[in-house]
Amino acid sequence: MMQTPLLLTQMIERAEKYFPQKQVISRTESGIQRFTYKEWGQRTRRLASALTKLGMQEGDKIGTLAWNHHRHLEAYFAIPCSGAVLHTINIRLSPQHVSYIINNAEDQILLIDSDVVPLIEKIQHELNSVKAYIIMTDSDTLPETSLHPVYHYETLLKEGDPSFAFRDDLDENAPAGMCYTSATTGNPKGVVYSHRGTVLHSLSLGLTDTTGISERDVALPVVPMFHVNAWGLPFAAVWFGTTQVLPGPYFTPKILAELMESEKVTVSAGVPTIWLGLLNELESNTYDLSTVRYLLCGGSAAPRGMIKTFEQKYNIPFMHAYGMTETSPLAVVSVTKSYLETEDYEEQLNIKAKQGLLVPGLEMKIIGKDGEVKWDGQEMGELALRGPWIASEYYKDERTQDSFRDGWLYTGDVVTIDEEGYIKIVDRTKDLIKSGGEWISSVDIENALMAHEEIFEAAVVAVPHEQWQERPIACVVVKEQAKGKLDKQEIYEFLRPQFAKWWLPDDILFLDEIPKTSVGKFLKRALREQIQENMKEV
Numbered sequence: 001m002m003q004t005p006l007l008l009t010q011m012i013e014r015a016e017k018y019f020p021q022k023q024v025i026s027r028t029e030s031g032i033q034r035f036t037y038k039e040w041g042q043r044t045r046r047l048a049s050a051l052t053k054l055g056m057q058e059g060d061k062i063g064t065l066a067w068n069h070h071r072h073l074e075a076y077f078a079i080p081c082s083g084a085v086l087h088t089i090n091i092r093l094s095p096q097h098v099s100y101i102i103n104n105a106e107d108q109i110l111l112i113d114s115d116v117v118p119l120i121e122k123i124q125h126e127l128n129s130v131k132a133y134i135i136m137t138d139s140d141t142l143p144e145t146s147l148h149p150v151y152h153y154e155t156l157l158k159e160g161d162p163s164f165a166f167r168d169d170l171d172e173n174a175p176a177g178m179c180y181t182s183a184t185t186g187n188p189k190g191v192v193y194s195h196r197g198t199v200l201h202s203l204s205l206g207l208t209d210t211t212g213i214s215e216r217d218v219a220l221p222v223v224p225m226f227h228v229n230a231w232g233l234p235f236a237a238v239w240f241g242t243t244q245v246l247p248g249p250y251f252t253p254k255i256l257a258e259l260m261e262s263e264k265v266t267v268s269a270g271v272p273t274i275w276l277g278l279l280n281e282l283e284s285n286t287y288d289l290s291t292v293r294y295l296l297c298g299g300s301a302a303p304r305g306m307i308k309t310f311e312q313k314y315n316i317p318f319m320h321a322y323g324m325t326e327t328s329p330l331a332v333v334s335v336t337k338s339y340l341e342t343e344d345y346e347e348q349l350n351i352k353a354k355q356g357l358l359v360p361g362l363e364m365k366i367i368g369k370d371g372e373v374k375w376d377g378q379e380m381g382e383l384a385l386r387g388p389w390i391a392s393e394y395y396k397d398e399r400t401q402d403s404f405r406d407g408w409l410y411t412g413d414v415v416t417i418d419e420e421g422y423i424k425i426v427d428r429t430k431d432l433i434k435s436g437g438e439w440i441s442s443v444d445i446e447n448a449l450m451a452h453e454e455i456f457e458a459a460v461v462a463v464p465h466e467q468w469q470e471r472p473i474a475c476v477v478v479k480e481q482a483k484g485k486l487d488k489q490e491i492y493e494f495l496r497p498q499f500a501k502w503w504l505p506d507d508i509l510f511l512d513e514i515p516k517t518s519v520g521k522f523l524k525r526a527l528r529e530q531i532q533e534n535m536k537e538v
């Protein structure tokens with residue numbers, strides 16, 4: 001067979017050629033804007049030409065700090081289709097982490113939403129590689145800013161060439177994108193996506209037995225475009241000619257429900273916090289969401305009760321999936337096998353609440369105490385994955401060796417697998433707390449607490465939370481001389497300057513000692529159980 005390279009260029013060209021009248025619908029700071037794929041394609045080419053004029057070269061990393069909107073989607077293709085690397089940066093991280101990420105990736109140019117400008121101004125003096133800042137705004141003028149040299153996105157586009165030629169001679173293994181993921185401790189770790197990996201991952205999103213995205217769909221990715229490429233939906237949607245609805249900045253559940261109704265959305269994707277918010281909105285106001293084929297939910301476990309309410313009360317099908325930044329992300333999807341379908345909804349729910357089946361194209365093993373676990377839904381082991389859209393390393397990072405061994409990615413997720421091959425996540429080995437789809441490092445907060453001169457030891461654990469899925473609770477043991485004197489307020493004041501606000505523990509408990517294992521490690525499972533017991537009593 002022929003060895004033709006799999007490139008993102010083919011995706012955008014297909015949208016331009018076959019679906020020029022299909023639309024990208026973008027909610028921005030000033031309202032809803034609509035572009036046909038023809039117009040969007042021309043804008044994307046203008047952007048590529050403008051970036052090239054600014055000095056963008058093959059292999060350069062170009063950072064984006066942006067919400068989900070048409071300009072971000074333009075960057076998604078303009079950058080990799082010119083041979084450069086689209087580096088999406090999480091705008092919710094602390095300034096220290098954003099600064100580390102930009103320097104580690106050596107971003108040459110940053111494309112920034114106007115509301116993210118203050119964050120970048122704060123760290124501008126630390127950014128070693130950035131040669132130009134481009135502000136994405138609907139306004140005709142640039143906001144007041146100390147960023148330098150700074151450019152206005154739409155002005156650059158006006159000067160750009162709408163027929164700029166994309167690269168079709170790239171190596172399919174060349175980097176197309178990158179994204180950083182939080183680590184158990186310390187700085188985030190970079191994952192690089194190749195053209196080939198992204199194309200094959202997009203193909204998997206189109207399979208009927210996974211998410212089955214097609215031209216007929218109207219897709220609304222709520223999951224941020226800075227979070228594993230909005231789970232790859234924007235790429236697949238462009239390739240397949242799917243109408244896209246991009247929800248823009250500061251959306252609320254009401255805005256999402258209205259968009260779903262008015263644009264007749266068929267598929268949407270987000271973390272459980274998003275869907276719990278939507279559920280609340282549906283409880284208070286009436287919307288016609290009958291076009292929705294399914295809501296895709298991942299990032300954290302989808303609560304069983306939530307799935308049931310969507311499906312039984314609102315007749316909105318739900319699809320539970322699992323993946324991670326390192327896996328592009330789609331790896332496991334909960335679809336019911338034909339012969340497992342029954343009239344008994346609770347039985348169906350047992351399947352839907354699991355993370356699901358491995359998607360075609362990937363390989364998996366689950367390593368327990370004594371080798372690979374039995375398919376009995378009981379024995380637990382760590383999930384390891386490999387395949388063409390699974391990362392093989394972290395970008396310039398020694399921590400590669402902790403997760404990548406013998407050609408496998410060790411996910412850090414502890415799972416069981418039943419007789420039919422359905423995977424269920426039961427725990428994680430990484431000491432991270434996932435709050436509303438974003439990570440909090442318990443170890444980093446513990447280290448900060450233990451640096452307080454009156455704290456002897458501290459452990460931070462995740463407790464289940466209705467809205468955010470998990471929230472941190474800190475347990476501290478105060479030094480003898482400070483007992484009864486050090487109070488919560490003082491500890492919060494101490495932590496506040498060091499962390500983003502949403503990282504601060506929901507509560508601080510004072511203990512006499514932290515339970516430990518025989519080798520002196522914090523016994524977090526016991527601590528979690530103890531806290532949950534106390535919460536029940538309250």
Ligand code: AMP
Binds near residue numbers: 300321355428437
């Ligand atoms: P991220 O790289 O931020 O996308 O996070 C990936 C991690 O989120 C996984 O390793 C899991 O720990 C967790 N995760 C993702 N999807 C699910 C899910 N459906 N259920 C439970 N945990 C999940």
